[in-house]
Amino acid sequence: MVIGVTKQWVWISLPLLGGVIGTYLDNLETERMTMFRDKSALYGRKLKPGEAPSW
Structure with a gap:
């Protein structure tokens, strides 16, 4: 190959x-x-104030 670059x-x-x-x-x-x-729509819900997201 070129410039000493081998297949390895x-x-x-x-x-x-x-x-x-x-x-x-x-x-x-x-x-x-x-x-x-x-x-x-299936799993969503309103989060309480200060509650962390589910994931």
């Missing part, structure tokens, strides 16, 4: 990069879903 480094770095990108996207989705916390 490619096979090591690609899964690590995929893990970092996957974790980032998962955190974005978790932040987005917090907008809907305790608002489900």
Whole structure:
């Protein structure tokens, strides 16, 4: 390969990069879903003053 990068480094770095990108996207989705916390028609309810969210 070019500039001393061997296949070994490619096979090591690609899964690590995929893990970092996957974790980032998962955190974005978790932040987005917090907008809907305790608002489900089936499970939602009014929270008492000072009560923490259910999750």
